[in-house]
Every structure is written in C-alpha cells, then in structure tokens.
Amino acid sequence: xxxxxxxxxxxxxxxxxxxxxxxxxxxxxxxxxxxxxxxxxxxxxxxxxxxxxxxxxxxxxxxxxxxxxxxxxxxxxxxxxxxxxxxxxxxxxxxxxxxxxxxxxxxxxxxxxxxxxxxxxxxxxxxxxxxxxxxxxxxxxxxxxxxxxxxxxxxxxxxxxxxxxxxxxxxxxxxxxxxxxxxxxxxxxxxxxxxxxxxxxxxxxxxxxxxxxxxxxxxxxxxxxxxxxxxxxxxxxxxxxxx
Amino acid sequence: xxxxxxxxxxxxxxxxxxxxxxxxxxxxxxxxxxxxxxxxxxxxxxxxxxxxxxxxxxxxxxxxxxxxxxxxxxxxxxxxxxxxxxxxxxxxxxxxxxxxxxxxxxxxxxxxxxxxxxxxxxxxxxxxxxxxxxxxxxxxxxxxxxxxxxxxxxxxxxxxxxxxxxxxxxxxxxxxxxxx
Numbered sequence: 137x138x139x140x141x142x143x144x145x146x147x148x149x150x151x152x153x154x155x156x157x158x159x160x161x162x163x164x165x166x167x168x169x170x171x172x173x174x175x176x177x178x179x180x181x182x183x184x185x186x187x188x189x190x191x192x193x194x195x196x197x198x199x200x201x202x203x204x205x206x207x208x209x210x211x212x213x214x215x216x217x218x219x220x221x222x223x224x225x226x227x228x229x230x231x232x233x234x235x236x237x238x239x240x241x242x243x244x245x246x247x248x249x250x251x252x253x254x255x256x257x258x259x260x261x262x263x264x265x266x267x268x269x270x271x272x273x274x275x276x277x278x279x280x281x282x283x284x285x286x287x288x289x290x291x292x293x294x295x296x297x298x299x300x301x302x303x304x305x306x307x308x309x310x311x312x313x314x315x316x317x318x319x320x321x322x323x324x325x326x327x328x329x330x331x332x333x334x335x336x337x338x339x340x341x342x343x344x345x346x347x348x349x350x351x352x353x354x355x356x357x358x359x360x361x362x363x364x365x366x367x368x369x370x371x372x373x374x375x376x377x378x379x
Numbered sequence: 380x381x382x383x384x385x386x387x388x389x390x391x392x393x394x395x396x397x398x399x400x401x402x403x404x405x406x407x408x409x410x411x412x413x414x415x416x417x418x419x420x421x422x423x424x425x426x427x428x429x430x431x432x433x434x435x436x437x438x439x440x441x442x443x444x445x446x447x448x449x450x451x452x453x454x455x456x457x458x459x460x461x462x463x464x465x466x467x468x469x470x471x472x473x474x475x476x477x478x479x480x481x482x483x484x485x486x487x488x489x490x491x492x493x494x495x496x497x498x499x500x501x502x503x504x505x506x507x508x509x510x511x512x513x514x515x516x517x518x519x520x521x522x523x524x525x526x527x528x529x530x531x532x533x534x535x536x537x538x539x540x541x542x543x544x545x546x547x548x549x550x551x552x553x554x555x556x557x558x559x
Contacts, residue, residue, distance in 0.1 A: 227469070234558035235465050235529035236472055241559065250556055256468035256525040260518050263470070263477040352559070361553070 142206040151202035158186055158198040161210070162370035167363035168210050169219055169248050171226075171337055172285035173198035175373035178294060180286055185222050185248065187215060194218075216252065223249050224257035229308075231266060231280035232338075238347035239339030241355025245283060247362035266311070271322030274344055275333055282312045282340040292332035300326045312340065385544050388419040388432045388457060392446040393473040393513055394439025397530045398464040399423070402436075404533035412537075415544040419456075432457045434543055440466040440473055441514045445507035454520040459543065462516045463536075465529040465558060474513040481511050524549060529559050 141148040142157070144166055151160035156179065161168050170186040173179065181199035188197045189209040197210070209215070226232075226245060234240045266279040284303055292300040300321075304313035316323035326332065328343050336342070352358065356365060391399060399422065405412065420429040429435075435457030441447060454460055465471040476484050482500075490498040516522055526535055535555040542549040 231475075231478075233465075233469070233472060233475055236475065237559070246558055249558070250553055253553070255527050255556070256462070256515070256517070258517070261470060261474070261515060263474065263512060265478045 140202075140204045142202050142204065142208055144208045145211050149202075149208075155202050156198055157188060157190070157200050157202050157206075157208055159370070160202045161197065161208075162367055163374065165367055166210070167251075167366055168197050169251055169362075170198055170366075171244060171248060171283060172287065174287055174335060174337075175370045176376070177287060177290050177335070180290070183222070183226075183283070183285060185219050187218060189215065220252050220254055223252060223254055224259055226283050227254075227257045228259045228261045229264070230282065231263065237281065237339045238342055239281070241350070241352065241358050243339060243357075244337035244362065247357040247365075250357070251362050264308075269314070269321045271320040272324075272326060272344075273322065274328035275321060275326060276342050276344055277312070277314070277321045278340055278342070279311055280340075281338045283338055284310055284312065285337060287335045287337060288312070288332040288341055291335040292326070292330065295331040298325055298330070298332070300324045300330075300332055384415060384417040385434060386419050386432045387416050387421070387434045387436065387540075388429050388453065389421040389423065389436040390438065390449055390453065391422060392437065392439035392449065392467070392516075393442035394464060394466045394471075396422070396438070398438035398467075398528075401528075401530035401533050402536045405537045406533070408537055412540060412544075416540070429453060429456045433459065434540075435460045437462050437467050437516055438464050440470045441510070441516060441519050442473055443507040443509045447519060450516060450519055459523045460520065461524045461526060461539070462522045463526040463528075463531050465527065466513075467516045468525050468527055470513045470515050471529065474515075477512045481509060526551075528557050531555075532557070 139150045141150050143149065144161055149160050149164045158168055158170065158173055168186045168188060170183065172183040173186060179199045181196040184196055186197045187194050189212065190200060191207050232245065234246060240246060268279065269277040286303060289301045289303065292298045300315050302313050302315065303310055305311050313319065314321050314324050333341050333343060389399065418424050419432045420426045429452050435453040437450060437453055437460065441450060462468055466473055485500045489500045526539060528535065532555055535551055538551050538555065539549040
C-alpha cells in the first residue's frame with residue numbers, strides 16, 4: 137500500500153521505479169495518444185504526439201520517468217490542439233491517401249487521427265516525391281507513407297538483430313534507408329516474418345499478398361478505437377515480461 | 380423566417396460523384412429533407428449557375444482552372460461552405476498523379492494505355508486548363524466545415540444537414556468519421 141503515485145488529470149496513478157509516465161498511464165488504463173512509442177521497444181520520443189504537461193512544463197510522456205508526486209495533465213484543450221496540429225503535419229508532409237492504402241483500418245496514424253478528432257488537415261499539402269521499393273519478394277517499402285517513427289529501425293536492430301533500416305538525411309530530406317550497397321530492400325536479409333515488418337504503424341512496410349484480406353468493417357480499428365487497442369497491447373507486454 | 384427553406388448548392392470538382400451518391404443514400408429521409416431544403420445549382424437538377432445560398436457542398440479536389448472558377452463562385456455565394464470527401468479534403472486519389480509529369484500522364488491515358496488505337500491527347504480550346512498538381516479545396520478558398528470519408532457516410536450527410544436545417548452548429552461523433 138506504500139506504492140508511489142503521481143497524479144494524471146488529478147487522479148492518482150501508481151508506478152514502479154523506472155517506469156515512464158506513458159507506461160504507468162497505460163497500466164492504469166489511461167490512453168495517451170502516441171505513434172513512435174510501442175510497448176516492448178526502446179523509447180524514442182520523436183513524434184511528440186504523447187506530449188503531456190508535467191508540473192506545468194510540456195514533455196514527451198514516453199521518455200519521461202514517473203516521479204513521486206508529479207502533477208501530469210493530458211486531457212487539456214491546449215494539448216489536444218497541439219496533438220491535432222502535429223498529426224495534421226504528418227498527414228500533409230507525406231502522401232497518405234487513405235482510400236487507396238492497403239493499411240487503411242489497420243493504420244495507427246489514421247486511428248490516432250480519429251481519436252484526436254481530425255476531420256481534415258488544415259495545412260497546405262507538400263505532395264513530396266517519394267520512392268517506392270518493390271524489389272523484395274515478400275515485402276514492399278512505400279516511403280510515401282513513412283512517418284519516420286524509427287520503430288522498424290529499433291525492431292530490426294533490437295529484436296531481429298539485422299540492422300536493415302536507418303533514417304538517412306536531415307530535416308525535410310530525412311528518409312528511411314536500407315542496409316544494402318544497392319539501397320534496395322531486395323538486397324537486404326529482411327524476412328517477411330521479421331518484427332521490423334510487423335511493427336510498422338503505417339502502410340510504409342507491408343507484406344506482399346496480405347492486402348485487403350480483412351473486409352471493411354472487420355479491420356482492427358473498425359472494431360475498436362485505438363485507445364482500447366493500445367491499453368490491451370500494453371497489458372499483454374507487461375504479462376509477457378512477467379513471464 | 381423559420382419556415383424559409385435552406386438553399387443548398389452542390390458540385391463535384393475533381394471527384395467521382397461518389398459523395399453525391401452517398402448523399403442520395405439517405406434514402407427515404409430525402410423526402411423529409413426536401414420539406415426543409417431547396418436546391419440551387421447542383422448536378423441533381425442540372426442548373427449550371429449558382430446564386431446566393433445558405434450552404435454550398437463541394438465534392439472533389441481542384442485539378443483545373445474551371446474547378447477554381449466554380450469553387451470561388453461557391454465561396455462568394457454560400458454562407459456556409461462544406462467540403463465533403465477525401466478528394467476535397469486532401470486531393471485524394473486524383474492527387475496521386477501529383478508526382479507524375481502531366482504530359483506523361485496524358486500520354487499514358489490517351490495514347491499508350493491498353494486498348495487504344497491512334498490515340499491523341501485532347502487539345503480542344505474549350506477544355507479547361509489542367510494543373511500540374513491536384514489541390515484540396517482548403518488551399519484555394521476558406522472552408523467552414525469538412526466531412527471526411529470516401530465517401531462520407533450517408534448518416535454523416537444526414538446529421539450535418541439536419542443540424543443546419545435546425546439552425547444548430549453541425550457536430551458529429553467519431554463513429555461517423557472514416558478517411559476511406
């Protein structure tokens with residue numbers, strides 16, 4: 137009973153030493169929108185969608201350790217506006233054509249946008265020229281849809297032990313690159329069952345032949361909102377770690 | 380004033396008329412709606428020129444000069460401009476040509492595509508000038524309300540139109556929002 141707690145929108149949330157605000161919130165059943173964080177993977181803190189106010193200062197909840205007595209706010213109008221702006225920027229920065237995307241209904245960018253109430257991006261669209269790499273026999277890499285979350289980079293390095301992916305270039309020229317002299321996915325040792333393929337939250341890395349196998353209405357986020365899916369995913373990861 | 384019918388105009392720019400079909404998918408509720416609205420310019424009555432309206436419903440993105448003229452006329456004449464569907468909101472599927480050279484695109488469609496014999500790229504002066512990129516509506520005019528979907532569900536049209544008829548600010552919940 138002498139557990140440590142902080143408050144999240146005024147409610148006490150228990151945590152164990154070393155846990156992040158995100159991990160403690162998910163364990164308490166509170167969803168904080170996020171894209172580059174995934175339970176079980178190293179923390180990255182790049183998308184900033186999970187930003188919360190901690191004792192009045194904004195910080196990424198996925199990279200901030202919980203401390204006794206801290207006052208965290210997530211459900212404020214200001215943070216809601218900021219999250220919506222960040223997600224809208226991701227939509228206009230790439231080429232995210234939901235009606236023509238195989239990942240639609242399974243896409244976390246789309247599901248997070250539903251959660252935060254985006255009807256349409258308010259910004260001008262970039263329509264950037266991005267490459268599509270279909271050289272691999274089992275996997276397609278469509279950079280039009282990449283949001284540079286680096287989940288595939290972490291999965292390939294930390295889970296698959298292959299180092300297939302990296303981010304190359306800076307700023308607006310940053311792009312997902314692959315570890316082959318030719319620069320082609322088909323010349324890497326990526327396999328279709330690799331964690332790096334499964335972990336992509338958007339439609340950038342897709343297994344060939346898997347498209348449109350689930351009918352509209354039966355897809356993950358047709359059935360449940362991302363808040364419920366993410367809380368469930370975090371629970372499974374905690375159970376997996378306990379063994 | 381409460382008895383005055385809401386005057387609505389609609390158009391499809393670079394769209395497929397799927398959003399208009401979804402509007403018609405409100406089925407028999409259209410009879411109830413007809414008691415409260417009247418149509419100005421719309422492909423449903425084939426009137427070509429828009430007059431002052433309460434609501435303008437715009438489907439499709441902006442892909443040529445004529446689209447801009449129609450869209451600006453809608454903005455000038457409509458108190459509330461509603462952009463509907465993925466193409467109006469994001470450019471949508473037509474905008475997938477935005478990184479293909481326009482002339483390459485025309486040649487593929489009119490000259491080299493499957494089953495074409497002696498094809499030519501149309502060049503009649505009456506054809507509107509195409510743009511090298513397709514743009515969402517909000518990049519050209521101010522939009523008051525955006526209805527996402529490909530197409531937006533009939534229930535979303537119904538919710539928003541009944542709100543407008545009742546003089547309420549339209550609201551809709553997450554279950555009616557799909558980008559595909």
